[in-house]
Amino acid sequence: MITLGVLDQVYISEGYGATEGLQQSTRLAQAVEELGYSRFWVSEHHSMPALAFSSPEVLIAHLAAATSRIRVGSGGIMLPHYSAYKVAENFRLLEALHPGRIDLGLGRAPGGMPLATKALQQDKYVDVNKYPQQVLDIIGYLHGSLPSGHPFEKLLASPSIPTAPEIWLLGSSGESARLAAMLGTSYAFAEFFGTPGGEQATKYYNEHFEPRDELPKQPRSMIATLAICAETEEEANRLAFSSDLLFLGIRTGLVVPYLPSVQTAENYPYTEADLMHIQQLRTRRIIGTPDQVKEKLIQMGQDYGAGEILITSPIYDEQARIHSYRLIAESFGMK
Template sequence: MIKLSVLDQSPISDGSTAAQAFSHTVTLAQEVEKLGYTRFWVSEHHNSVSLAGSSPEILISHIAAKTDCMRVGSGGVMLPHYSPYKVAENFRVLEALYPNRIDLGVGRAPGGMPIATRALQEGKMVSLDQYPEQIADVAMYLHDQVPENHHYANLKATPVIPTSPEMWMLGSSGESAMIAAKQGASFAFAQFINGYGGPEVMEAYQEQFQPSYLGDKPKSIVAIFVICGETNEEAEKIASSLDLSILLLEQGKRTTGTPSIETAQNYSYSAYDLFRIKENRQRMIVGDPSSVKEKIVNLSKAYNTEEFMIVTITHRFEDKLNSYRLLANAFHL
């Protein structure tokens, strides 16, 4: 049985505000919990005019308080910016407040431009080569497995509690998958970032997985953009704003948030722009409920996974809510 979850980046629509984006994120979490979605993750982006979520830990706490039983987590904490010990303590606090409901998803992307990275790390630039060690450190703090020969032997991440957050490694490449496999961690592949080669990456993760105290068998999620409409035509119309938003982002053009459908339809696209939009559709599923369901089912077989994390960005919040409702109904959640 396929499970559906949500990754929400608190997108700011053109003409809207960050406060409204956060309000929509909370409303969305409450609605998708009623619809039967499994988990709800929020992201980390810095110095962004189009994505409001810069502190997933704070937003997780608020969303968990506003919902009842759905798992809530980070998608993810950009670990190279931070102390593994502090990340572990933050998520132990969350787990203590909301037992058996918290997910810690960690990634190594900067989540912003180099100036934001410099500001976050304040001159203590962390090499990406240290990322596997950081992952191991977070895991050992969360599970009280600090070895005696470790430079922080006998250190406890407090509060000391009987349960641990579920730890997930996020990635869009084979390298991230191999780190997750060697650590025995669960792995979430970001097809919404990289539309190519995902099934091969997941196969390698599953084959190379080494059991650990994080997990005894591989566990995976695939995250993908989805726009579901009442009809294929309606879905295509709604998705045009996401097409333009991604295009402008990859061209390095500043925007004032997710553009409207009207802006997208009136935009002057070059031949190369249209080529890029077509290529970026590898990161998305767009269509009516039956066609979207069919594509997710086919991807489930290709990835050998049973859980999909849906990323939906639209200009109008009503279109976003309806997309998640249509999808939930199609899968009989």
């Protein structure tokens, strides 16, 4: 059976502020932990008004402290912006505070517009081609296994602890899959981006995985997808209107500074081109009743050859969002 987790991008709902968005995320983490979900990941994006945060490591500390069993992690840290050493220190500290519960998802995308990238990398020369070496350095820091002759071979990424976070490489292309297979890390594909080629990417990863001493000996792949569930198809489709308008804005450049309410989304003056965009977006979404969502999630896991799926559910109403996760959990017999 597929293992299910949660990806929360912590949207600020229309009529609310960032503080309320963060409080809702905390309550969601607590709710899905009780429902039996395995992981709760938060992303990294910068200068995006619809999102309540930009620092996943800080939010992870809060969410892990507010829960007791669920794994909490980053989906992911945009590594080229940062020092591998500092990232390793941050996540070793998180692991020390919450042993066996921390995931370190890594990506190389900017996580924002060019101006935000310029500010993050101010006065630094950043070569994204060094990303593979940065990943190797993080593995070395977290496991005390930097190779002989490495310039920082004797450096301690404190605190010194016997366990390490799980390392996942994130991507929406075949290149990330090839890198994860070569480096021996776990691999997560962002299916909800709508980028084609995910099935081939995960297949390549699973077939070409090369184990590394410090990391899992078998390939471990996961996908993240958008799913919205309700008792009826009609209600699920109604709840999805909010994400339709939100992602339409992302695709077309329309500024939507919050997760819109269903009413706002219903009343928006869509053009024919807008409706075509939304129809295309919907082909990459799972929206429906518990039985329909379960069937599609199982099929998606088989198509991708993935043992885990992270579900993101940008539903405006907090209780409807939690209820969507509850219905999915019940359909899979989780607890």
